[in-house]
Amino acid sequence: MRWSLPCRLVTPCRLAPPSLRTILPRRSHSVASSSPALAYKSYGPPDKVIRLDTIPLPPLVASTVQVRVVAAPVNPADINQIQGTYPSKPNFVEPYGAVGGNEGLLQVVAVGPDVKGLKVGDFALPLSKAFAGTWRSQAQCQPDDLMRIDIDGVSPIIAATISVNPCTAYRMLKDFVDLSPGDVVIQNGANSGVGQAVIQIAKFRGLRTVNVIRNRPNLDEVANELKSMGADLVVSEEDVRKPDVAARIQALGAPPRLALNCVGGKSALNLSRMLGDNATLVTYGGMSREPLTFPTSPFIFKNLTCAGFWMTRWYKDNSLDARGTMLRELFQLAREGRLREPKHIVVRWGGDRDKAELERVGAEAVQGGLEGFGVGKRVLVME
Amino acid sequence: MRWSLPCRLVTPCRLAPPSLRTILPRRSHSVASSSPALAYKSYGPPDKVIRLDTIPLPPLVASTVQVRVVAAPVNPADINQIQGTYPSKPNFVEPYGAVGGNEGLLQVVAVGPDVKGLKVGDFALPLSKAFAGTWRSQAQCQPDDLMRIDIDGVSPIIAATISVNPCTAYRMLKDFVDLSPGDVVIQNGANSGVGQAVIQIAKFRGLRTVNVIRNRPNLDEVANELKSMGADLVVSEEDVRKPDVAARIQALGAPPRLALNCVGGKSALNLSRMLGDNATLVTYGGMSREPLTFPTSPFIFKNLTCAGFWMTRWYKDNSLDARGTMLRELFQLAREGRLREPKHIVVRWGGDRDKAELERVGAEAVQGGLEGFGVGKRVLVME
Structure with a gap:
C-alpha cells in the first residue's frame, strides 16, 4: 500500500531557512547508476566495521522507484544496530552487507512506468525497515517502501529527523x-x-x-x-x-x-x-x-x-493512517515555527568526494554520534 | 448509604465446617456495656504499644448499631499500621487511642429503633476505615459503616478474611x-x-x-x-x-x-x-x-x-456496587469449595478471660503475624 500525505495550506511567503537552500537545489538530480553507501558486514564498533561501499543501481524495472537521500541523521539506535546490541536487526544483503541509518528525507529521481502516485521531485520518508539504510546517496525501492510527504515550508533537516x-x-x-x-x-x-x-x-x-x-x-x-x-x-x-x-x-x-x-x-x-x-x-x-x-x-x-x-514497536503496531495523522501535526508545528530543527551538525557527504574521503567523513559522523547530545545530532547532507 | 448483598441460592444441606460451629453458636449474644479491645496510643513495635483496654458501650441511640466481632485476622498491614509505617493511619480517639485490626466478620447484636435494613443476627463486614478497629469483642457504629452479607454456606473464617x-x-x-x-x-x-x-x-x-x-x-x-x-x-x-x-x-x-x-x-x-x-x-x-x-x-x-x-485505594476509588459484585463472586467460590479458608491459626479471645490473659493472647497473635506466612495467618475468634 502506498500512502501520501494530503497537501496542507502553506503560507506562500514562507521559505526554507536560507542556509538550507543548498540542500534543495533547483536543478534536477541525475539518476545514478551506482551509489556510495556506509555499509557493514558484521556487528562491531562502528569505527571498525563501517566502510565505504559502492552499490550498483541497475536500470529501473516497471514498478520500482529511484530516490536520492537528501539528508539522514546518525541516531543512537543506528549505532546500537551496528554494534549488534539493538533488537531490531538490519537486513544483510550479499555482497555489501547492511547499509547504516534508518531515518532520512528522500526525493524521487526516477519512477518506473507502472508506478502510480509518485513522480520525480516528490519528497518521501522511508517506511521503517522496508527501506534498508539511509546512509547513501541514492537507492532503489518499491513505492510501498515510501510515504510521500509535503515539505513545503518545512526545513529538510526537520523532515529528515522527524520520524524518530x-x-x-x-x-x-x-x-x-x-x-x-x-x-x-x-x-x-x-x-x-x-x-x-x-x-x-x-x-x-x-x-x-x-x-x-x-x-x-x-x-x-x-x-x-x-x-x-x-x-x-x-x-x-x-x-x-x-x-x-x-x-x-x-x-x-x-x-x-x-x-x-x-x-x-x-x-x-x-x-x-x-x-x-x-x-x-x-x-x-x-x-x-x-x-x-x-x-x-x-x-x-x-x-x-x-x-x-x-x-x-509503535510503527509496527499502528496503521499508516495513524502515522500520517501524527506526521501532519508535527509538520504543521514545524511550519508554524513551533518545532525547530534539532540541535545538529551538518556533515556534507556525497558529491565529488572520493571513496576515502566519503569513508572518513562518514566514520567521523558516526563516531560523533557516539559522543552524546552536547554538540548536536550529526546529519549527513548529501550533495 | 447502607448497602446489602442480595441473598444467594444456597444448597440447603450445606453447613459451615463442623469445627466452626462453635464460632457461630445458636444462642443469641448478649449486648455488652463495654468491650475489651487491643488498643494503642502511639506508634511502635506491637509488643511495646499494644495493650488491653476496656471501651465503654453506652446505650444505643436511635440510629446506631451494636455488633459483636465474630472473627478478625492479623494482617501484615495491621502490624505496619501499629508500627506507624503504613500510609493509611488509624483514628486515634481519646482516651484509649486506636483499636488494632482492619478486617473481620461482624454480627449485629442490637439496633436502634430508627435503623432500617439491619436486624439482630445479621452478618456484616466493616467498610474500610469507617469501622475503627476489629480487635475487640463488641463495637457500636453507624449502619453506613457496615455491609450486610449473607454467609450461608460460607466458613466464618473465610468471611472474616475475604476483604483484604x-x-x-x-x-x-x-x-x-x-x-x-x-x-x-x-x-x-x-x-x-x-x-x-x-x-x-x-x-x-x-x-x-x-x-x-x-x-x-x-x-x-x-x-x-x-x-x-x-x-x-x-x-x-x-x-x-x-x-x-x-x-x-x-x-x-x-x-x-x-x-x-x-x-x-x-x-x-x-x-x-x-x-x-x-x-x-x-x-x-x-x-x-x-x-x-x-x-x-x-x-x-x-x-x-x-x-x-x-x-x-481500590475501595476508596470504587463504588459499593463494584465491591458487592466482587464479594458475591468470591462468596460463591467459597460456597462451591473453590476458595478455601486461608492457612490460619485460630486464636480464641474474649469470653471469660481476664484482662491480663486477653492482653497476653492478643499480643502473641499480633507478634505471630510478624513472623510470616509459614504457619498461617492468625485469626482472633471471639468467644
Missing part, C-alpha cells in the same frame, strides 16, 4: 497519561533530540515541563536554549533533589503526572520522587546503563506505573 | 491484563494469603499459575498444599532461574502475561525475566524490603509495564 525523535516525544506525551493544559511533565536527558521535541510539543499543548540535564560547564547556556524552546524549568541532575527545586516544581501547579526517562539509575529514581499520585514514568532510553531502581512503596501507595516506549 | 487477601487477588487477576483461559500468571510469595487466593481464583478462571516460594525444609509439603489448591507449578526462589524451570514454564503454553510480586528485589527481577512481550508486573508488597530493580531494556523492547496495587 519528535514522533517519540509526540507519542509519549499522548499515549500514557491524558494530559490537559497546565499539567506538568518532568523529563531527564532534556537536551536530547527527544527532549527538545518534548519541550516544544508540550509548550504547544499548554503543558509545563521540568527538564533535568547533566551538570556541565555551560549549564546556563544549555538551560537558556531549552527555555527558548519553551522549557518552564531546567535543573541539573545534581540540583534536582534540593528543596528549592522541589518548591519551584510545586510552584508550577500540581505535581508531575508524567515522567519521561532516557537515563535510568539514580536519575530515573529522582524523577519518580517528584511525581504525584497515579503518575506514569515512561522509559525510552538508558544512557547511564544503570538499571531502573525504585522503592516498592510508591508503586503500592502512590499508584506509580512504569512503562516503556519504543517507536519501532 | 482474596479481594486483592481477585482484582490483580482482573484489572491489569485481559486474561483468557490458558494464560499463565507467575507470582512470588505464593504461600501468602493473597498467593493462596490467586492460585484458587486463577484455577477457577482456567488460568495457569507458576508459584515461587522461598526455599524451606518442608518445601515439598508446601508445594503439595499449593498444588492441592490448583497450582500448576511450584518452584523455589533458588530454582526459578534454572533452565529446566524455564522449560517447565514454557511447557505451560505462552510466557506469562502477568506477574504478581509481594517480595521485591531479586525475586521480582526473576519474575520479570520470565515474562513475555507486553506483560505487566504488579507489585502489592515488598517483604524483602529490597527495592524493585529492573534493566531498562525489557521496558523498551518487551513493553514491560510495572504497576502497583493497593486494596485500600
